[in-house]
Amino acid sequence: ELQYPDRINCGVVLIDDAVREGHGDRVALYAESGTWTYAQLLERSNRIANVLVNDLGVVPGNRVLLRGPNNPTLVACWLAVMKAGAIAVTTMPLLRAHELSIIAERAQIDHALCDSRFAQELQQAAQLGGRLRNIVQFGDGHLEKIMNGQASTFDNVDTARDDVCLLAFTSGTTGTPKATMHFHRDVLAMREIVAGHLLETSPEDIYVGSPPLGFTFGLGALLVFPLGRRAASVLVEQPSGENLLAAVQRFRATALFTSPTAYRSLIPLLSKFDIASLKRCISAGEALPKATSDAWFAATGLRLIDGIGATELIHIFISAKGEQIHPGTTGKPLPGYQACILDPDGLPLPPGKIGRLAVKGPTGCRYLDDPRQRDYVYEGWNVTGDLYSQDEDGYFHFEARADDMIISAGYNIAGPEVECALLEHPAVKECAVIGVPDEARGQLVKAFVVLHDGHEASAELVQTLQQFVKQTIAPYKYPRAIEFRSSLPKTATGKLQRHVLRATI
Ligand code: 3UK
Structure with missing residues (x-):
């Protein structure tokens, strides 16, 4: 005390x-x-x-x-x-x-x-x-x-x-x-x-x-x-x-x-x-x-x-x-x-x-x-x-901000977990994953990706990244849509503003 x-x-x-x-x-x-x-x-x-x-x-x-x-x-x-x-x-x-x-x-x-x-x-x-x-x-x-x-x-x-x-x-x-x-x-x-x-x-x-x-x-x-x-x-x-x-x-x-x-x-x-x-x-x-x-x-x-x-x-x-x-x-x-x-x-x-x-x-x-x-x-x-x-040892694990939990076809998908998987790919410099409205699934996992210098946006790269995520985490979590951006919206303290991305779709 x-x-x-x-x-x-x-x-x-x-x-x-x-x-x-x-x-x-x-x-x-x-x-x-x-x-x-x-x-x-x-x-x-x-x-x-x-x-x-x-x-x-x-x-x-x-x-x-x-x-x-x-x-x-x-x-x-x-x-x-x-x-x-x-x-x-x-x-x-x-x-x-x-x-x-x-x-x-x-x-x-x-x-x-x-x-x-x-x-x-x-x-x-x-x-x-x-x-x-x-x-x-x-x-x-x-x-x-x-x-x-x-x-x-x-x-x-x-x-x-x-x-x-x-x-x-x-x-x-x-x-x-x-x-x-x-x-x-x-x-x-x-x-x-x-x-x-x-x-x-x-x-x-x-x-x-x-x-x-x-x-x-x-x-x-x-x-x-x-x-x-x-x-x-x-x-x-x-x-x-x-x-x-x-x-x-x-x-x-x-x-x-x-x-x-x-x-x-x-x-x-x-x-x-x-x-x-x-x-x-x-x-x-x-x-x-x-x-x-x-x-x-x-x-x-x-x-x-x-x-x-x-x-x-x-x-x-x-x-x-x-x-x-x-x-x-x-x-x-x-x-x-x-x-x-x-x-x-x-x-x-x-x-x-x-x-x-x-x-x-x-x-x-x-x-x-x-x-x-x-x-x-x-x-x-x-x-x-x-x-x-x-966990059983008393350690605390971050899953997502409550606003960033995506519910797709009845599954809970933590946006940051998908981001972590994408970030392990050498082409990905920054990314943000959000849920976008979808009639069939309720929400759909969508990723916004900033590429490292020397990598070009392409339909092939979309597929490559999707495959990569499926091999890294449970396959149902993969981003069904990927959009390439030159930068991502951030707060003055440098945090991703996923809500700004949600508002733009
Ligand atoms: C998130 C984290 C996972 C989390 C802060 C150190 O970030 C600071 O304060 P803010 O009020 O934001 C708080 C929110 O940010 N967050 C911060 N650290 C982590 N999420 N792992 C982390 N290590 O959503 C939290 O609720 O801007 C950080 C010291 C002083 C601070 N004010």
Whole structure:
């Protein structure tokens, strides 16, 4: 059980305490633009916190929107919001004016700190209505100038363990985005559970990855875990495959965080980089096919750590480490969490049966003013949108998101299982499998496929892929229709949007 004092501020724990404990001269952040020590990060966070309070008039509980690619100033802004007792509303750089205006409206944003290169969309969002008044830009010298006029020390705002400090929006894989509220203690819980227990983060660690700080996967991996354990974080503004591997090589990163799709695309690039410093590679956000895990292991000698996380639960809650990793399964609940599989009536199912994954633990879903809270939290259990089964050894197996289960001629077919089979074919770079309406069968399995360079779409290839799937999994699951695309629709966090494909057919 995690115990915190009544009054605690996660920003103070992450940065002030690190300097107080003597880490001031050690590197906290590495970036293209330079290196920041813990002492520099504290000083800059203090100056920005003074800007928030003295220049903008931020009072505890105000919401401050943060927007920009992953870089050190964005980290300092996030810490400043915490230290000022305000609420950070982290956003994905890819979001456009319309989506930002929904967030600004839903979260009742008063102020924003925004990378100047991403300010235009936010200014347009402010014009679409709402109460967003102050957008302070950084990176172009504006925030930098006013912060230098402020003191380098800050009188941290005394916050309660259960004060909201973060509003994180779900990525909207389906439907309109929901705002999830998290307390100071939730941020500390993910540090204890994921950085402490799962990753055993030590001060010698150097973390790098692709998820934006506006996604709780990235906020944990690249801010809370490294700072919280007095390690270092490498911030990559444009995390292409090449840029990520170059950052691993240049900064001798010890852990890499990205998605299953990205791990697949990194494999062919590995020979060009020295990644011998890596000790751990973490995959989250979407299901990790066993074939991807095996291919990564064959190429690097490192076993991917798969973990399922959700914005509602702030970070990863089922995973496994070291010898406990069973490729093809997500793992077991992390300490403090319980998980079970529920039938449609909300009753627990025995091993081997597929049902909704439900979890309970130190973090949990609190939607901001949203009736969908009732659907997600049932008698203290967080009922995810995922279908899972549990094996006799207690390991949890991902089957599909509930929306992605296809029912064809009375058979249940998990779209992702067909995707995994297709991905094992050397011509297939990416794919998405959905059910399309069909008079005879109810639904028909259809695959959208993106080919690797050097492969041409053709009727023969359709047949080849169909045969390949029939030989890989139960033949009735094969895609009766295959359409080739140059790309697939994805959310700002990089997840496949199968519902967008369903809407286009
Ligand atoms: C899916 C997975 C299978 C699953 C997230 C790590 O993804 C994160 O949060 P989101 O709110 O989405 C949650 C949903 O994504 N998913 C995530 N990880 C896995 N499915 N295997 C996995 N390993 O449908 C889940 O309900 O965007 C991930 C840390 C923090 C996060 N917010």
